[in-house]
Structures are given as C-alpha cells and as structure tokens.
Amino acid sequence: MMVKLKTMLLLPILLIVLLLATSATAGQQGRKRTMKKGILLVAFGTSRPEAQSAFRNIENMVKAAYPGIPVRWAYTSEMVRKKLAKGGVYLDSPEVALAKMMDEGFTHVAVQSLHTIAGKEFHDLVKNARAFAQMNGGFESVLVGYPLLGKEEDLARVVEAIIKIIPNDRKKHEAVVLMGHGSTHISSAVYAAMMFYLQLKDPNIFVSTIKGSLPIEDIKKILLQKNIKKAYLMPFMSVAGVHARNDMAGDQKDSWKSILTQAGITCVPILKGTAEYNEIAAVWIDHLGEMLARFE
Template sequence: MQQRKAIVLAMFGTTVEAALKGLLTIKTAMETAYPQTPVRLAFTSNQIRRIWRKRATDPAYLQAHPDIPQDILAIQGILAAIANLQDQGFDTLIVQPTHVAPAEEFHDLAAYVRGLASIRTMKPRWRPFKTIALGRPLLGAYSLHRAYADDIRIVAQALAEDAALAKSHDAALVYMGHGNQYFPSGGLYLEFAARMRQFYPGVLTLIATVEGFPSLDEVVESLRLHGVRRVMLKPFLIVAGEHATRDLVSPEEDSWQSILTREGFEVIPVIKGLGEETPLVQIFVAHAAEAAADAGVELD
C-alpha cells in the first residue's frame, strides 16, 4: 500500500517575532529538500503556545504584526499536530526535533513518539501509523548506529564562519547554550567547544550555559587564563529569542555582555540564531532523511 508521508518539525518555539526567522528557515529548507512531503510545525513549549494563541485572537496584535504566518498563529503542540496529520490520512511520519541537545525536551518528545509507535489494534490495518520515526537533535542522540561524536564534528565544521569572524576581530568566540540543571548535557557542549578549538586553532572557542554546567564563571576563568581581552558573544541556540536579547546582550547588569564588560573584556555581540545559519539548517534536513532511511522510508 502507498504510504502518505509527512514531516513534523518539533521546535521549542519562540515568542520573539524577529527570532521566528530561524524557525521558518528550517521549515523552508525542509520543504525545499523534500517538496513532495508536507512539513508541519509544532512547538513543544506549552507556555509559548499559550502566548501565540492569545495573540492570534487579539485584533490589535494582528494589525500591528501582519507578517506573522498562519503556521505560527495556529501553532499546535506535538500531539495535536500528529493527530491532525493522522486524521488527514498520513500514516508515515518523521518527527524531526530542532533541539540542540538530547536533553529534557528531546526525551519528552521521544516518549511521545515511542508511545504512539507502540499502539496496536486488533486488526493491523487499523493501526494509526505504519511508521512514526524520530530524528536526532543537532548534537546527536544515544544510538548504536549513528555516533553522537560524528554529529558534534559536523556541527563544528558547519560553524567555520563563526570562527573566521572571531579571528578577524582577534577575539575569543564564546557561545551561550541553554543547558539544564537536571540533565547532564554539559559534556556535549564541552566536546563541541573542544572540536571547535581543534578545527580552528587560531580561535579560542568556549561555551557556557544559561542553566547548569558549564557556567559563565568557568568561561571567565578560561579567558583570563589565556590572556584574552576581546570576546565575540554568540547564542548557541536555534533562535535569537529572549535568552539572546535578555540574558546575553541586554543592558541589565546580569546579562553576559554586562558581566564580561565589568570584568574588563571588550565584547562584540553577534545576535543570530543557529536556525539562520544555512550549514546548520542542512544538518536538520540530513537528520530527517537519516531517520527516515533507518525506518525504511524514503522522503521525496
């Protein structure tokens, strides 16, 4: 029987209008790569979806922001997006996360997909899905078939322009990751930074996180150890949303830019999400294709 295939992009989401570009760029790249396969968006953050639902019913907001696409105004959670596709007759789904690390959000998403894939009916033809497969986050996931270390190397290679820009300013490159106080994702971030230093030895690349380890304090210590005086700050986040505009470079005294400036560093901010970087976006496209291939599905 012919499969009806679709891709669901599972994104944390953002409420910052300007940051939507990073998310929509990923969707456009996926549609370009697989023009015969419908692509749907889903936001995994309950709070962000609530904000968009409120905005979608506010005439003043809609008038002030006429360029917000309907995909965003009508955004759904992952379960609702999948249910709608199933109701429309799609029985083969590739769920591709745009999360950076295989941490809390990804594990919740994986639990949803496993649960849906486990559904059995008395008559096999009434199963809701022939196939539902889950792709890997940016920095990979736990797999016996696709080593996460390879994914980290690919990400580091894709960020050559960041290293070149930092080098042109004679600056260290400091990324802001999200992190998690309850999930040990710090090792992945540190391995990524180590690969950046390996590939681009002329640039000191470091990473800290908003939550958990490594913290900005560790980065400051490393900068002092290496005698660095100039720092290029950039979000290691899919979108340059609230963390980038508030925690990274706002004039507030606890922003990273303010802290580093007080510590005596010259700071060069680059406010651009990873979703706006074409080489990074193509990694998500490749991860979707690999998840499909592992499940015996060909995207077209």
C-alpha cells in the same frame, strides 16, 4: 588522555540517544495502506517575531530537499505556546500535531527534532512519538530524527560549520563565546565535548551554558587569565530568541554582555540562531533524510 576524556563524556549519552531513537521506530503491523508521508518539525519554540527567520529558513530547506511532503510544526514549550496564543498565534504541542496528522490520514511521519542536544525535551518527544507509533488503526510508522548533536560525527561537522560562520573581522587573539541553553540532564555534557572539539581548532572559542556546568563566570575567569580584551557572543541555539537577546546581549547587569563588559572585555553580540546558517541547518536536514529513507 584527551581523546579518552571525550569518549567518556559522549559514550553513555550517545547510547541513550540511540536506544530512544530506535524505540520510536516501531510501526503498526498488519494490513498496509497507501503510504502518505508527512514531516513534523519540532522545536522548543520562540515568541520573538524577529527570531522566526531561523524557522523559516529551515522550513524552506526542508521543502527544497523533500518537495511534495507536507510539513507541520510543533513547539515543545507550553510557556511559548501560551504566550503566542495571547497574541492570536496558535502552535500545537507535538502530541496535538501528531493527533491531527493521524486524523488527516498520514501513515508515515518523520518527526524532526530541532533541539540542540538530546535533553529532557527530546527524550519526552521520543517516548510520546513511540506511543503514537503503537496505536492500532493509526500511523504505520513514526520515526524521530536526531537533534543537532545526536551523533558523535555531528560534533565534528558542526564545529567546522561554526568556524566558517564566525565574523571575518574577529582576530585570533579575540574570544568567541557560544551560548548554549544547558540542562541538568546528563546530555548537557555534550556541550563540554563540543568545546573540546572547538578548542582543538581554535583555543579561544568557548562554550557556556545558561544552565548546567559551564557558567559564564567560569568562562570569564579563563578570558581574564588569557588577557583577552574582546569577545564575540553567539547563540548556540536554533533561534536568537529571548535568551540570546536578554540573557546574552541584554543591558541588565546579569546579562553575559554586562558581566564581561564589567570585567573589561568588549563584547560584540551576534543575534543569529544556528538554524539561520545553512551549514548548521543542513545537519538537521540530513537527520530528517535518514528517517524518511527508512520509510522506503
């Protein structure tokens, strides 16, 4: 019954992701030019300097895995881009970054999403990349790599990685609560599937989201029912940015730490994004490698 539930949750989402990713692979037909490959890393973005270590880590891993291929960055969040620009730091949108790469003469671009799920922003990224792939006189091919949880096998792999990165001093009777961003998009159901996989390994690991159907209040009720007195709070987002530092670990009364503390649960926040852990970042790197291999 539980396996059927997992399959029902994942099947429509994975079909949508597969169709969208395939639709972005159409390349220009006709005369071939000398191949010039490029990589575009696309994240939601962050305005917190201390969270940038996650992006530096994954960029270093990309450059180590695929030396000689130029790497560019883009943020999908307009709000983050505008906030950074006020401080003199300028990041491109994916569309502007692709236009610049086209102007530089790149013929083949692997766009790697650093999102966690195939939500609205990933869907928009694929659709817009497809438009660039179909421009006459532009790229010969633009391919978009899956987000972290883009394929069913990714869930099992990420679960194993999470088990490894949980602090060693955490006891089995203590909880681990992962903070996902969440979404009203159907792909947000992947978070529930993720918790299913995790709880097969450890029944005291939970996934909650800022948006969507896994609110912290519901997780709090479960923790109280299980008489759990201590919880480790960990971001399940690529960076430990504003959400992790304010909504999860902040001192305001509506933060997750405050909500659980008021319920008698001691909280230990871990301010480290998933892209800072090589075990998890490797999943994104492998998705990128799949796209680069298709150019050959």
